[in-house]
Structures are given as structure tokens and as C-alpha cells.
Amino acid sequence: MEVDSVFYTDRSGRVASNPLLDQLPSYQSLLYRRKSSTSTNKRKGSTRTRLSSSGSGKWGGSTVRRQDEKQKAQTEQRPIRELAKTMAEKRRNKTQQLEEARDLSSWRQWKQNTRRNLRKLRDDAKDWLSSLQLWRGDIHMIEGMFGTGILSYFSFLRFLVMLNLIIFLLMFGFVMLPIIIASHSSGNTTYNQNDGSVCSVYPSSARRGLVIYHEHITDLLSGGGFLEQTYLFYGYYKVDKIFFSNATYNLPLAYLLATIAYLFLSLIWIVKRSATGFKRSLVSDEDRFQSFCNKIFAGWDFCITNENAARLKRSSLLYELRTDLEEERIKQKIADRTRKEKCRIYLIRLILNLFVIGVLAGCFYSIYVATIFSQEAQAKYAKGNFIVDLIYEYLPSIVITLANFITPLLFSVIINFEDYSPAFEIRFTLMRCVFMRLTSIGVLLFSLWSQITKCGDDPCICGYNHVLYSCWETRVGQEMYKLTIFDFIIIVAVTIFVEFPRKLIVNHWECGLTKWWGQQEFAIPQNVLEIVYGQTICWIGTFYCPMLPAICTIKYFFIFYIKKVSLINNCRPATRPFRASRSYFFFLGVLLIGLALACLPVAVSVAQINCSQACGPFVNYTTSWEVLTTTVYELPDGVRTLLLTLSSEAFAVSFFVVTCLAMFYVIALAGAHKRVINQLREQLVMEGRDKRFLIQKLCQAQRIPSVKSPVSNSRHRSSSSSSPSYHTSFSNNFNEALFLANSPPDSSTHV
């Protein structure tokens, strides 16, 4: 590279400061204070920007003052604390502001004061609210020890605890509380009547006679027996209407609306939470996201206070950088692939994908078979061995957990043969695992429904199989309850019986096998999938088991402490680090997929399948959705016509068209912005080049002592003497002189 005449270095290698460069506004905002500038601090009541010790003092006191005033005008619009100045300067700013404020009218003073006080109030409120946050100290400690990647998992867990609590309060407030109030106050309640038809026969499942203690445990774990006739399950809510002194409370309507409300609330809360992360990830490109700059300048977690954690962070950064270099190399290799190699790779990928689909189909089929077997085994009431009973009850859960344990291992082995880039490998494996986890719940529900709506060869009289499933919602609720309990048991069991022994073995028994096995890694994606799976079950199950959110709150509460203890004692952070920035998007994205998946079964069962006639609040209606339509028809005329219009096809189609138009507009806007950004970026590059070019010319003009071509010179000189303006002429020919009419005082010595 040629010697840069603008940024020339002296012998020591340091860039010598160029007096012209120092006066550029973009430089002055950055230069450090040197010792000489402390003398200027003694001056009272003046706002000063940072000035370098060299240069500008002599050149233009007037220009500096003008810049001062412009800066002052700018800074007044921003709060003082956001300025990049020293504390002493900021405090001087503040005293100056106070002095100026005294000159203002009382109205303005009052406005400024209130604005300041409101800001202080808001800060204090924020401080107080954050001190109320759950587990603040624990999360702080985890952040210090393991960094922000794992921290995001725990704050996600905290979010789910709060979400479940709010959902439970919603269901409790609108469904259970009125019943409790009615029984204590003077409200009259009407219950659903048993109309004597064959559909409303509900054999009691309570145990009679002498009950052995372990049958109680079976009941507790499976939600049957004595638990079936409690507020835990849908079947117990037999109230139809509650008559208070001046209002009627329609419980079935409240039940349905509370269900819709909690799904909607979850959606809004998740979207709101993911909005910040999504905006940020839209700004950063897909490729640049893994960029080297991001790792170098934003890679070190300044929060780390633990020596171990620092060591681990260093090694994870090292690993990341090496992986990135490797990825660059692989990208190059992929680009260099021949056609024959490409065909071979595609064939391998096709075969492996078919294999994966086959494995998934096998898992789903086994879940289906297990569910049907379990349902039939329960129906036979073969009260054999206590353990065998439990196994029959929990068979679907066991099969789902086994499938979810084996398939990720299989996927991570298969992906090695498919020859993708490392970043894509991780994402693709994760997608497959997400699909597996969430679809297994869907398969379970599908197999349940196929059982419920199957009545042998004839169509069902009541719309469902009333012989086996006299109260099918309660049965579905029981399955969801069992899944939740089993999930919790598995997490606790794995922690106690797998992770602790693993740590003991690896630490105390040195051999090749243990070294290969290594210490437990806290794999964030797998853990997140686990809790999203639990949350999806909770969303589906709350309609059938209204106290399930409370159970999930308690479950996640304990899981926090279990995971925290396990993390601190057993784990080392994953060698493949999981970036905190990505996690917002990933966690909340997977949660949204879970929510979408949860809405589907609830919607189908509310709208399609006949509700049971023997239990529950919807006895007087064919489907649960009917309560809403009946209420709408009973509303006064105006409101009814409005609601009917809103649900008519004409409105739906026009709303859809308008939404599509809005979407096209927003997409076009985004495209235009991208173009503008590219243009601005190019302009920035050009400005930088222009600046260098101009400064080069100026430096050359300052250094060239004599003018090379006399003829043009004299002509220029004569013309310039009449116009005292600052006049430069640029030409491509470097030999022709460039000179300034009004030269700066310094350069007089150079000419």
C-alpha cells in the first residue's frame, strides 16, 4: 500500500496529529482530554466541548465559540446524563442550566421542574418495581457465573411463572370465584339438570369400601378417583346460572370467554416481549449476525465476576472464532463443489430426510398405539398390581418422553452426514427437535379424539362414545394432568439420578470413558424445548382442567431452583455457546409455535366435538361454542346486529383484503428503506473518500513551496487578488499548483 500522506506516522509508529484533522467537528467530539485542558476547567459557567491540546487554540477561537453555541443548543434537547462528558462538565452544565432557568418565565420554569420531577419519579418507580422482581438476586448470580446466554433461559422461566400465575388468576376469578361467592352469599344457583337420557349417565368413579393407601397415590398421580370430582377438572363445574341481587352470572359463557381470553392474553404478552428482540434482529442482517466484529467488540460479557466463568467465556469465544473461521473455509469449499459432488450430496440428503420422516412416523405411530392401549387398559378397570396400573396410566407419557429423548441424539448424528454449514446444522437439528416435541402432543390428542368419537360401527348417539367416555373432557384433562406430572417427575429424576452421579463419576474416576463423556453441559436449546413442551400442555389443558396453570406455576417454581442447583454444582456451560441476542427470538418463537399448536385442539373441541351431556357447564348446549351464539341472539338489537355483521362473510373478506393491502404497503416500505440504507451507506463511503482526498490536497498545498507552472499561476494570482474569498482549484494534474487565496496563518511559513 502506498504511503498515506494524510495519516503519516513518525518513527515511533504513532500517527502524528495533523492540525487540519484536529479541527474537524467529527474529531473534536472524540479526542481525549489531556492534562493541559484541566486548566480550562477552572473557568466557571462555560460549556466546553472536548478540545485537543494541539491545534485549535490558535486557529479559530471564533469557530470554537460558534461550535460551542451550536453544541449547547443541541445538548439542551437531550438529558444531561446522556452526554459523553466528564462528570465535572455535566455538573457545570447543570448549574448553567439552573442559572439560565432563572431567566426564563415562571411557566417555563415550572414546566422544566415538573419534567425533571416526573423523570425522577419514573426512575424511582422503575427501581422499586425491579426490586420486587422475582429471583432478582439469583439471576444476578447466575449472570455473573455463566454469562448472559444461560441467564436468558432463567429469565424465560421467570416469565413463564408469571404468565401461568396470571392465567390461573384469570380462570379463578371468572369461573371459580363466582361459585365460591354464591355458595357463601345469598345468590341462587341453578345447576345442570340430569334429563334422564342415556347420554347423561355419569357413573361415579369414587372408590367405595376399604381403600388401600396406594390407591390414593394412584389417584393423585393419575387424576382419577377422588380427584375427579373436584374443582380440578371440567366435569365438576355443573353450575348453569348464578342469580345475584341485581345481575345474572352466566357461568358457561364466562368459562368459554375466560378460555379465549387467556389464549389471547398469552399471545399479546409474548408478542410484546419479543418485539424488542425482533426489531433488533431485523436491523442486523442474517449473515452479519455471526460476524467477527460482533464477537470481538460485543463478545465479552462485562458482567462476569467469577474466575471460572471468565475462563469458560474465554474458551467459548475461542471456540466461536475458530468455528467461524472454519465456516468461512467450508463456505469456500461449498462454492467450489463440482456437479458430481453436488448430486451425491443431494442424494444423501434425500435419503437421510426420508429416514428422518420414517423415524418420526414410527414415533407417532407408537404414541398412537400406546394411547389406545392405555385407554383400553384403563377402561377394563383391571385392578392388578399397583405398579402395573401406574404404567398403564402413564404409558403415553412414557412413550413420548422416550421418543423425545432418542430423536435428538439421532438427529445430531444424522446431521453430520448431510454436510451443511455449522450454523445451519444447529438450526436445522433444532427445528427437527421442535417439530418432534410439539407434534407428539398433537398425535396424543388426535389418538384420544379418535377413541372418543368412535362408537364401534354405528355413528355415536350423543356425538361421542358415552359408554366409555361419559365425561370425555375430564378424561382429556386427566391425560394433560398426567403429562404435566410426569414431565415434572422426569426432570427431577434426571437431575437427581443422572446428573449428580455423572458429576461424581467424572470427578472421582479418571478413565478414558469418563473423559469422553465429560461433565454435564447445560444445553440451552434442549432445556428450553422442555419447558415450552410443558407450557403447551398447560395451554391445551387449562380448558379441561382449570387448576392446571396453578400446578404449572408451582412446577416451574421448583424447576427454577432444581435447574439452578444443578447448574451451579454439576454443569459447565456448553462449548457451543448460545448467544443471548438470538435467544429472545428463539425462545419466544418456539413458544409462539407452541401457542399456535395449543389453540388448534382447543378450537376443534370447542367448536366441533359435542360436549358431554353428563357433566360440565355446557350440558344444555350441543357444542361449547353454542353458548356464545345463544347469548349473542339474546342481546339487544343494536349490539346483536353489530356482532352478527362482524362475523359475517362480507366483513371477513373485506377485512382480509384490507389486511393484505396493509401488509403489501408495509413490505414495500421496508424494501424502500433498505434501498435508502444502501444508498446512505454508499454515500458514507464516498464522503470518507472525499474527506481523505480533500485533506490530501490540502496537505500537499501546504507542503508544496513553489508553483510549478508559472503561466497559469500568474493568471490565477491576478484573478485571486481581486477576490479575497477562499479559493481552491482542483485538477487531475498534480503538477499544477493548488493554492489558497487566504492562506491560514500557519502556512505562511511553509510557502
Place this chain on the structure above:
Amino acid sequence: MGNKQTIFTDEQLDAYQDCTFFTRKEILRLHGRYHELAPHLVPMDYTKEPDCNVPLALIVNMPELKENPFRNRIVESFSEDGMGNLSFNEFVDMFSVLSEMAPRELKAIYAFKIYDFNVDNYLCKEDLEKTLNRLTKEELTPEEVELVCEKAIEEADLDGDSKLSFADFENMISRAPDFLSTFHIRI
């Protein structure tokens, strides 16, 4: 409210609250931390604005900074004499900029200062190499270091001078998704 403290006057606390992102309680707590760094140097009574500086060596041993590979540069960027000795004003300023509530632009300015080892207002290749070596404790081979620095400059350099000016740096940081979450110290 509560007991009256005699460390600062009310105006001083007011000024601190306006000039930093801390509340009164946090400022008093920070004063406590500053005092325990050098109990014989730092007076408890700050109402007269005493002029005392805590040397660099004591500050970088704070638990929050001890494990940070850039601790010396951080303290030097905030010190007025450039040698790393911080007065209380500068101490508070440092943690205010590094707190969660400071905006991205402010943090970017100071991050640029911190990573600029030779204090020439440019992040040249040597600065990047030093940064990388501090981060990884020199466990990358020199070729890898060179390759990484080259790629980083390639990504961020807009005006083509093969070093990063503040404009380049700020543009790159605005697209770095992790910056806000990692560039903060909790105290």
C-alpha cells in the same frame, strides 16, 4: 426519607441524579464502595467536594472489574489524567455509562475509547489485534489473529482506509445484536 445522611448535600445528590443514571440510594451505595477501596484516602464527608483520587491498581481489583480483560483500558478512558486514577465523579460516571440504562450511543462512544489502545481515534489493525489477544489470552495462532482482524475490518470499514473510525465503529455496533446486553456492569 429515613435517616439523614451527611455524606452529600442535597444539591449534590440532585446533581448526581441528573447527571447519571443512578438513584440517590445507588449513589450513596457507590460512595460506600468507593470508600472501601481506599478507606484511608477517601473521606466519608463529601460535602466540601474533596479532591482525592483512588489509584488505578486499587480500582482494577474490584470484583466487578477483576475478571475483565479490558479493565485497565476502561478505567483509563474515564480518568481525567489518562493514567487511571479516578475521582469519585469519574467513578460514578464510569458505572453510570456501563449501567443498564445508558443509551446505546453513549456506550458506543466509550466502547470506542476503550478499544482504542494507542489513543489515535482509529481502531487500526494493531488495536484489533491487541483486543483479540486480550480476549483470548493469546491462545489463537498469529495467522488466525491476522485473519480474524482482517475479516473484522473488512466487515466494518466503510470509508476504505483499512481502519475503523468512530463512524465505522458506531455503524457496526448499531448492527451488533449483543452489544447492549454484554456492555454493562452491574454494581
